[in-house]
Amino acid sequence: MNFELLIQSQQTFFNSNKTKDIGFRKQQLEKLKHIIRQNETLLYEAIYKDFKKSEFDTYTNELFLLYSDINTAIKNIDAWSAKKSVKTNFFNFPASSYIIPEPLGTSLIIGAWNYPYQLSLAPAIAAIAAGNTVILKPSEIALNTSNAMASIINANFSTEYFTVVEGGVAETTELLKQKYDKMFFTGSTSTGKIVYEAAAKHLTPVTLELGGKSPAFITKDCNLKQTVKRLVWGKFLNAGQTCIAPDYIVVDKRIEEDFIKVLKDCIAKSDYSFANNNYVQIINDKHFNRLVNLIDKTKVVFGGSSNSAERYIEPTVLSGISFADEIMKEEIFGPLLPIISYTNIDDAIAEVKKKQKPLSCYIFTDDTKIKNKIRSEISFGGGCINDSVMHISNDNLPFGGVGASGMGSYHGEAGFKTFSHYKSIMEKPFWFEPNFKYPPYTKRKLNLIKKLKSII
Numbered sequence: 001m002n003f004e005l006l007i008q009s010q011q012t013f014f015n016s017n018k019t020k021d022i023g024f025r026k027q028q029l030e031k032l033k034h035i036i037r038q039n040e041t042l043l044y045e046a047i048y049k050d051f052k053k054s055e056f057d058t059y060t061n062e063l064f065l066l067y068s069d070i071n072t073a074i075k076n077i078d079a080w081s082a083k084k085s086v087k088t089n090f091f092n093f094p095a096s097s098y099i100i101p102e103p104l105g106t107s108l109i110i111g112a113w114n115y116p117y118q119l120s121l122a123p124a125i126a127a128i129a130a131g132n133t134v135i136l137k138p139s140e141i142a143l144n145t146s147n148a149m150a151s152i153i154n155a156n157f158s159t160e161y162f163t164v165v166e167g168g169v170a171e172t173t174e175l176l177k178q179k180y181d182k183m184f185f186t187g188s189t190s191t192g193k194i195v196y197e198a199a200a201k202h203l204t205p206v207t208l209e210l211g212g213k214s215p216a217f218i219t220k221d222c223n224l225k226q227t228v229k230r231l232v233w234g235k236f237l238n239a240g241q242t243c244i245a246p247d248y249i250v251v252d253k254r255i256e257e258d259f260i261k262v263l264k265d266c267i268a269k270s271d272y273s274f275a276n277n278n279y280v281q282i283i284n285d286k287h288f289n290r291l292v293n294l295i296d297k298t299k300v301v302f303g304g305s306s307n308s309a310e311r312y313i314e315p316t317v318l319s320g321i322s323f324a325d326e327i328m329k330e331e332i333f334g335p336l337l338p339i340i341s342y343t344n345i346d347d348a349i350a351e352v353k354k355k356q357k358p359l360s361c362y363i364f365t366d367d368t369k370i371k372n373k374i375r376s377e378i379s380f381g382g383g384c385i386n387d388s389v390m391h392i393s394n395d396n397l398p399f400g401g402v403g404a405s406g407m408g409s410y411h412g413e414a415g416f417k418t419f420s421h422y423k424s425i426m427e428k429p430f431w432f433e434p435n436f437k438y439p440p441y442t443k444r445k446l447n448l449i450k451k452l453k454s455i456i
């Protein structure tokens with residue numbers, strides 16, 4: 001495919017001003033919703049082929065969120081795109097001042113494989129709502145879902161407006177050479193750097209949704225049963241292949257033993273297996289081998305078994321872990337849960353802060369002082385108090401990272417803002433002109449300006 005021609009055609013379409021029309025955007029979002037709904041079976045089959053993800057999981061943590069995103073956008077798009085008046089300062093009297101969002105133009109969206117529909121289509125929804133054209137490149141690692149999205153989008157939208165381009169590193173490298181008005185990337189921190197560099201060449205604004213090691217703090221004052229239940233769900237959902245999964249536990253030494261006991265019990269009862277569709281496969285052999293190599297058998301207190309033919313790794317808990325262990329060096333992105341205990345919360349916070357800023361942080365506690373301390377002392381993208389992962393499901397909360405876990409945010413209005421430029425306008429009538437800003441620059445005029453400045 002000739003990417004240069006593709007982008008030219010999208011630029012031409014954007015310049016036709018069709019996407020500026022709010023009615024047009026709403027129609028396209030309705031159309032997208034209809035297409036997804038009509039093709040749900042195809043989407044379920046494709047994702048099951050990729051990593052045995054069930055209909056329940058796919059609906060609840062992919063399609064449900066997409067339908068919500070579309071409905072929220074359609075409902076709020078008028079308000080989001082309305083002109084917003086702001087105060088005018090004294091020296092500009094008489095005038096009105098306002099801010100109007102405008103679409104950035106052509107956008108490139110690159111998705112990750114772990115929630116392939118949500119991570120590709122949610123940014124596309126935001127881009128469409130804000131009036132942009134879209135080239136979407138899903139991850140080639142979840143090949144069947146990439147094919148499914150390409151088939152349903154490309155059959156229903158014109159290439160010059162919204163198209164899916166499939167491919168791996170070679171195709172993405174070519175795509176990245178082109179000039180867009182916006183790039184939106186979801187994936188690893190290392191690829192994020194490549195995308196950022198490519199964006200810099202054209203000064204293209206870029207949103208990076210990256211990963212990292214997200215800690216979960218468990219303090220003495222938490223409700224242990226609820227804590228474990230919410231934590232286990234967030235960790236082993238998608239077999240731990242979730243960017244905001246709790247990556248590791250930091251638990252108060254005084255309750256460590258009880259915590260591990262309740263944790264083991266909860267995982268055992270959750271019955272994570274393919275047979276009952278409660279669990280998914282590791283996405284490929286490369287990730288399977290990487291994860292198996294991270295299991296230090298001497299530290300396993302639950303699980304530890306795996307099956308390479310099935311790409312199955314049992315939910316696995318490792319205790320007696322220190323911040324220096326191998327498993328603490330990189331984002332785990334799999335069903336392995338290391339536990340680090342602390343005796344001094346300040347030391348634990350200091351260790352977490354030595355690492356890159358995480359995408360999420362979870363704090364399980366009923367102690368307000370500790371909650372406020374951890375929340376304010378550690379910099380992280382977003383998170384929950386007394387829950388895990390669920391903050392992503394509230395589209396009133398902008399979702400994104402900080403530092404190595406990303407830049408920019410989306411979901412709800414934040415997504416609309418991400419794909420918009422906000423034009424600041426001052427509008428003046430002709431009937432009044434105080435002449436003191438024009439030459440000649442006399443002492444009298446300067447004194448008058450200084451006097452006015454001192455009283456307003």
Ligand code: NAD
Nearest residue numbers: 111112113138139168169172187188191209210211212243
């Ligand atoms: P990845 O970086 O390997 O791939 C992401 C995308 O980049 C894919 O579409 C891929 O084709 C492309 N790509 C890969 N290598 C490239 C290269 N050298 N040049 C150009 N393009 C390239 O990431 P992944 O394995 O798909 O996803 C896992 C990572 O993504 C984890 O770190 C996870 O935390 C993160 N993630 C973040 C979020 C978030 O919302 N912040 C969501 C999901 C995943």
